[in-house]
Structures are given as C-alpha cells and as structure tokens.
Amino acid sequence: MTRVLLVEDEPHIIESLSFLLSRAGYDVDHVDNGAVAFESISANPPDVLVLDAMLPGMNGFDLLRRIRAQEALAKLPVLMLTAKGQKKDREVANAIGADMFMIKPFNNSELVDAVGQLAP
Amino acid sequence: MARSLVGMRIREQRRALNMRQADLAHRVGISPSYMNLIERNKRGIAGGLLRRIGEELGLSIEVLTGTAEQRLETDLIDLARDPERGDPAMDPATAGEFIGRFPGWARALARMGRRERAARAEAAALSDRLTHDPFLSQAVHAMLTDIAALRSTADILTDVPDIGRQDRDRFQGNISALAERLAETGSALAGYFDETDTPADRQSGIDMLEDFISTGDAHFAFAEQLGARLAPDIRARTASDSPDDALLQSSAGRKWGRARAHIQKLYLAELQLPETDAGDHASAAAHHPAITGLLLDRAADAALAPMDRFRHLLDQANWDLPALCRAYDGEIGLVFRRLLALPGYRFGYLHTDASGHTRSRLGALDQLPRHYDAACPLWAIHRARIKPFQPIFQRVQFPEGIERIFIAMADPDTAESHQISADPANMPDQFLSRVVNSDRPRPVGATCQLCAHADCPQRREPPVVDLAVSSLQSG
Numbered sequence: 001m002t003r004v005l006l007v008e009d010e011p012h013i014i015e016s017l018s019f020l021l022s023r024a025g026y027d028v029d030h031v032d033n034g035a036v037a038f039e040s041i042s043a044n045p046p047d048v049l050v051l052d053a054m055l056p057g058m059n060g061f062d063l064l065r066r067i068r069a070q071e072a073l074a075k076l077p078v079l080m081l082t083a084k085g086q087k088k089d090r091e092v093a094n095a096i097g098a099d100m101f102m103i104k105p106f107n108n109s110e111l112v113d114a115v116g117q118l119a120p
Numbered sequence: 121m122a123r124s125l126v127g128m129r130i131r132e133q134r135r136a137l138n139m140r141q142a143d144l145a146h147r148v149g150i151s152p153s154y155m156n157l158i159e160r161n162k163r164g165i166a167g168g169l170l171r172r173i174g175e176e177l178g179l180s181i182e183v184l185t186g187t188a189e190q191r192l193e194t195d196l197i198d199l200a201r202d203p204e205r206g207d208p209a210m211d212p213a214t215a216g217e218f219i220g221r222f223p224g225w226a227r228a229l230a231r232m233g234r235r236e237r238a239a240r241a242e243a244a245a246l247s248d249r250l251t252h253d254p255f256l257s258q259a260v261h262a263m264l265t266d267i268a269a270l271r272s273t274a275d276i277l278t279d280v281p282d283i284g285r286q287d288r289d290r291f292q293g294n295i296s297a298l299a300e301r302l303a304e305t306g307s308a309l310a311g312y313f314d315e316t317d318t319p320a321d322r323q324s325g326i327d328m329l330e331d332f333i334s335t336g337d338a339h340f341a342f343a344e345q346l347g348a349r350l351a352p353d354i355r356a357r358t359a360s361d362s363p364d365d366a367l368l369q370s371s372a373g374r375k376w377g378r379a380r381a382h383i384q385k386l387y388l389a390e391l392q393l394p395e396t397d398a399g400d401h402a403s404a405a406a407h408h409p410a411i412t413g414l415l416l417d418r419a420a421d422a423a424l425a426p427m428d429r430f431r432h433l434l435d436q437a438n439w440d441l442p443a444l445c446r447a448y449d450g451e452i453g454l455v456f457r458r459l460l461a462l463p464g465y466r467f468g469y470l471h472t473d474a475s476g477h478t479r480s481r482l483g484a485l486d487q488l489p490r491h492y493d494a495a496c497p498l499w500a501i502h503r504a505r506i507k508p509f510q511p512i513f514q515r516v517q518f519p520e521g522i523e524r525i526f527i528a529m530a531d532p533d534t535a536e537s538h539q540i541s542a543d544p545a546n547m548p549d550q551f552l553s554r555v556v557n558s559d560r561p562r563p564v565g566a567t568c569q570l571c572a573h574a575d576c577p578q579r580r581e582p583p584v585v586d587l588a589v590s591s592l593q594s595g
Contacts, residue, residue: 011296012269016276019287023280054261083264104268108275 002119005046006030007037007063008081009055017050017111024112026119034058038066042054045076048118051098053082053089061092068097077118081106126170127161129184133177134159148172164545167464174280180465183276185364190466190484192219195230198237201566206232210291259309262304270298331413343415344385344461347422354379354423376451380420391415414480421457424448430458439551441527442511450509452529456538457482465547467540468524474535484541496571497578498564500528501539513554517561519572525555 004021008014009032021028029046031037035057041049049067053060060080067073080098081091094103100114134144145155148169157163165173174184193215200210219226249256273291276283283291330338347354357378383391392407392415425448437443445455453471460469460483468484478495495501500512507530514526525547528539544552565571568580 010269011266012273012298013265015290015294016269016272019276019291020272054265083261083268105262105271106268108272108279 001025001027002047003027003029004050004115004119005037005041005050006050007030007034007055008050008052010052013052016108020108020112021115024116026115032056034060034063038063041067041073041076042070045073047077047120048115049076049078050115051080052076053080055094061096064093064098065096077120079114079118081110083112126165126184127159129179129186130173130177132157133179135587137177139177144173144176146559147176153335159236164543166466166546167548170450170464185466188220192226192230195233196226199229199233202233205236248323255312259305259312263305263309266298266302266305270295270302273298294319332408332414339391339415340461342509343418344422344427346387346391347424350383350419350424351423351426354382356384374451376391376420376424379423380416380431383419383423384416387419388412388416391419414482417457418461421454424451425454425458427458427461427463431462434459434462435461439548439554441529442509445509445529451530452509452531452538453536456529456540459540465542467542470495470499470539470541472501472537472539474505479536484543496565496567496577497580498562499539500526501537504528504530504537504539505535515555515561516564519563519565523561525552 004026006017006021006028008017008030011032014030014032018028018030026048031040032055033094034055037051037055038058049101051060051064058066060082064078064080065093067076067078074097078098079100079102080093081102081104082093083104090101099118102114103113127461134141140585142152142156145152148155149172150169158165170181170184174181177184189422196215196218197212200206200212200215215226223264241276263444273294277288277291392412397540426575433444433447437447441455443458445452448454456469456471459465460467466484469480469482471479472495476495499516500514504510504512509529509532512526512528514528515523516526517523523544525544526539527542530537542551544555563573563576565573565576568576568583571579571583573579
C-alpha cells in the first residue's frame with residue numbers, strides 16, 4: 001500500500017486529509033513538527049510527502065531543502081501546501097525541489113488527485 | 121514668487137493709503153529709486169527694511185511676505201512637478217500668476233492635490249502594513265488555515281454520501297470548533313485595527329504639520345513668549361549640575377534636550393491650548409504629537425536663545441554661523457532653527473538623521489523634497505556629515521534656474537545634519553560675503569526624478585521630466 005506522510009500542524013486539516021487519503025486507499029501517517037518530520041523521513045521515507053510550509057520546529061521550505069540534500073531522498077515526491085498564495089512562495093518551492101504546490105484553502109478532490117499523480 | 125508678491129503688496133497697500141512712493145522711501149530711509157525697484161520686483165527685501173516698511177504700511181511681516189500664499193504656491197509647484205499628477209505643460213514658474221488670477225481655483229486645486237497625495241501615501245502605508253505587520257501576518261495565516269480546514273471538512277460532509285455516523289459527528293464537531301476559532305481571530309483582528317493608529321492618522325500628520333506651519337502663527341508666537349519667559353529659570357537649571365535638579369532626570373544629555381524636557385513636563389498643556397486661541401482649528405491641531413513636538417522645540421529654542429539676544433549675537437558674529445554655534449554650546453540645530461524664526465527673513469530648513477532620513481523640513485518649503493522623497497545627493501547637507509561642525513557653503517541652481525544658498529553643518533556627536541537654504545536676493549552682505557562667489561552655482565535638483573541635469577554623476581534613477589523642455593525653461 002502506498003504510504004503518505006502528512007507534515008501539518010493544524011489538527012483539523014490532519015483529520016480531514018487523513019480521512020480522505022485513507023478512503024482513497026493510502027496508508028496515511030502524520031507529523032506536526034518540521035524537525036521531528038525530518039528524523040521520521042530520514043529513518044523511514046514515505047512514498048509521497050504532503051508538506052505544509054508553516055510548521056513549528058523547522059518550516060516546510062527548510063525541511064524540503066534538507067530532504068533534497070540527502071541523496072536517498074532526492075526523488076521523494078513532495079506536494080507542498082501553503083496558506084500564502086504568493087508568487088514568491090511558489091517560486092521558492094519550485095526552486096528547492098517541490099514536485100507540486102497547492103494553496104490553502106484547497107479542493108479535496110484536487111488534493112487527492114495530486115497525491116495520486118505523485119504516487120509511484 | 122515671494123519677491124514679486126512682496127513688491128506687489130507694498131505697492132497696493134501704499135496706494136490704498138494714498139501714500140507717495142517717495143514719501144514711503146523717505147520714511148524707511150531708502151532712496152525713491154530703490155523703493156521703485158522693490159515695488160517693481162527688481163530687488164529683494166528682508167530683515168529690518170521689510171519690518172520698517174510693514175510698520176509704515178500697517179501690515180505685519182507675515183502679511184507682506186504672504187506665508188499662506190507661499191504655501192499655496194509650493195503645493196501647486198509640487199503638483200506641477202509630480203510625475204503622476206502633473207502635466208508637462210504645467211510650468212511651475214507660472215504658479216504665482218495662476219494664484220494671482222484665480223485664487224479660488226488655485227486653493228481648490230492645491231487642496232485636492234494634498235488630499236490625493238495623502239490618499240496615495242495612506243494606500244502605500246496600508247499595503248506595507250498588510251505585508252510586514254507580524255500580528256496581521258500571523259492572524260491572516262491563522263484565518264486562511266482555519267478556512268482551509270473548514271472547507272475541507274464541509275466538503276467531506278457534502279461529498280461523501282456513505283460517511284459513517286461517528287465520522288459525521290466528529291467532522292460536524294470540527295466545523296463548530298473551527299467556526300468559533302475563526303470568529304475569535306476575526307474579533308481580534310477588528311480590535312487590533314480599532315486600537316492602533318491607522319496609517320491615515322500618521323500620514324495626515326505630515327500635511328497637518330505643514331498646514332500648521334502656515335497657519336499656526338499665534339501658537340508659535342505663544343511658544344516663543346513662553347520660552348522667553350522661562351529663559352532665566354531654564355538657564356539656571358541647565359547650568360546646574362545638582363543631581364537633585366529635576367531637569368537632570370530627563371534622558372536628554374544636552375542643555376537643549378533638558379530644557380525641552382522641562383517645558384514638556386510642566387508647560388505642555390499651556391503650549392497646546394494658549395488662552396488666546398482656545399477652540400480654534402489650530403488649537404485642535406496643536407494636540408497632534410508632531411505639532412506638539414514642534415511647539416516644544418520652539419519654546420526650548422526661545423528659552424535657550426531668546427530672539428533679541430540671538431539677533432545681537434548674530435550681528436556681533438557677522439553671520440559667522442560656526443562662531444554662533446560655539447556661543448550656544450555647539451547646539452547646531454538650535455542656531456539653525458533660530459535663524460528660521462528670525463523676523464524678516466525667509467529660510468528653508470532641512471534636518472536629517474544619521475542615516476540621511478529627513479527628520480524635519482520647515483520654513484520656505486519650495487525646493488525641499490517631500491518627507492517621503494529622497495533629497496538630491498549633491499546637497500550640502502549630505503556632505504556636512506563628512507566634516508562635522510564645519511560649515512559647508514553651496515551656491516546652487518535648480519533646473520528651473522532658481523538660485524539658492526545652502527549652509528549645512530553636522531553634529532559631531534549625533535551625526536545629524538542641519539541645512540538652511542536662502543534666497544541670495546534676500547540676504548544681507550555679511551552673510552553673502554561668507555559664500556564663495558567666484559564659483560558658478562552648482563546645478564542640483566530636488567529629487568532625481570524631477571531633475572533635468574542630464575550628466576549628474578550622482579543620479580540614482582532616470583528623470584521623469586522632459587530634459588529638453590526643462591533645459592529651455594531653465595535657459
């Protein structure tokens with residue numbers, strides 16, 4: 001089963017996405033802290049990473065930079081979520097290696113479709 | 121325009137009094153031919169002569185020099201030069217004529233220009249605030265996150281027909297919690313806007329300040345009188361080194377700062393609401409922090425340098441400003457502001473902090489940049505910081521052909537710089553003799569955008585004015 005890791009600190013979003021992705025057939029896990037997420041990903045890489053930009057511990061952009069700096073995680077599929085729809089955030093996300101980028105508030109089915117496109 | 125209107129006013133008032141030109145000349149101690157030149161705007165006039173003519177004609181110096189009309193002309197010139205609001209066909213040199221022929225239209229146009237400028241500044245400040253205010257940034261992020269959660273949860277309830285009862289109850293509970301949290305964030309946001317100064321308040325302060333400079337004569341006069349009345353006490357207190365002295369408890373280190381703190385502590389209400397003007401528009405404005413600060417400055421200046429004594433020292437020093445500054449314990453700002461308050465003269469005053477940011481612009485505002493504009497980098501005020509406490513003299517010519525003399529000095533302790541600008545036609549010989557006259561005036565501008573000097577080595581950005589047209593006007 002494809003394993004999806006949600007790195008998100010808003011509990012209601014975690015509940016919604018866990019429900020939707022589980023219902024779509026994914027094995028869903030979640031972490032609410034950027035620094036903890038890096039340890040978790042390094043130890044046990046998921047098949048798809050859904051990553052929020054604003055996180056305690058380490059923000060999503062810095063976490064993604066550290067992920068891409070590791071050879072083993074260089075091709076890990078990453079969908080970035082951010083509440084800021086600014087052009088600069090999208091440019092930064094693209095530049096540091098996000099595969100897809102979505103702005104909150106997102107559409108449920110579009111998000112599930114995006115994870116489906118990224119899944120191996 | 122100042123010179124042309126002064127001559128015109130003298131002529132009109134003299135005729136209204138049925139006084140012959142030669143008689144007025146005789147009474148004020150000049151030749152009839154010189155009076156004729158003054159009335160025909162061929163000679164400048166200032167200082168004692170202006171005062172004597174005003175006394176003979178029964179007009180105050182403020183009426184003769186037309187301070188309010190000068191403000192009006194400055195506003196119209198600003199409007200004409202503004203790349204967004206002005207028009208290349210608006211010749212700043214005709215602003216005075218426009219005011220003379222259509223005063224009502226001119227006032228309305230200037231008022232609209234000021235309001236539009238304030239509105240633009242307010243919009244820019246609001247935009248800055250939305251982008252950079254940490255509270256707003258966090259609140260907006262929290263709201264967007266909650267909205268994202270709310271939308272996702274609501275869509276699950278709508279789009280998933282076979283959702284189990286337990287999940288349905290859970291998500292409905294989430295919606296309730298999210299709605300409550302959104303309401304709290306919204307209320308906090310609304311409260312924050314209510315409790316803090318709006319950018320509009322801060323921006324309108326600049327225009328209010330300039331309006332007050334034009335219309336608050338009675339308040340400045342009161343501040344001057346208060347300062348003069350307090351002078352003996354202030355001098356005694358600032359000379360004291362007693363640790364019990366209340367003045368020494370202020371954070372300001374120098375005499376002037378201590379004098380200002382003392383007046384602020386004990387006489388603030390008196391300054392803000394002089395009995396003679398209670399209830400008028402200017403009195404209301406006097407409570408604005410920027411204006412209160414200006415009145416406190418004036419009272420402190422008058423307390424440490426009463427005008428009669430200052431004028432005496434100025435004459436004695438033959439307009440040697442560094443000598444005068446030394447006489448006032450190195451208080452450059454004090455000396456420059458006293459020049460600004462000198463009856464019968466019309467100076468412009470610019471004061472910048474150590475970073476070059478404009479702290480205040482007072483007096484004759486024409487040719488001075490707006491607060492939010494960057495001044496011409498060629499001006500003496502910027503060079504003064506290189507040689508603290510040494511006067512930097514400059515003869516300058518603006519693109520329109522207007523000549524001015526700049527004198528700038530920087531404070532060696534604070535790196536703040538002060539600059540006086542003067543119309544050479546209105547200045548006494550003692551003053552002019554200190555300016556190097558052999559050099560040609562240096563071409564300068566007000567700001568790079570509005571300057572037509574094509575080969576300036578200090579240009580930061582391209583001009584928005586038409587170089588060819590400006591050259592023709594200045595030539």
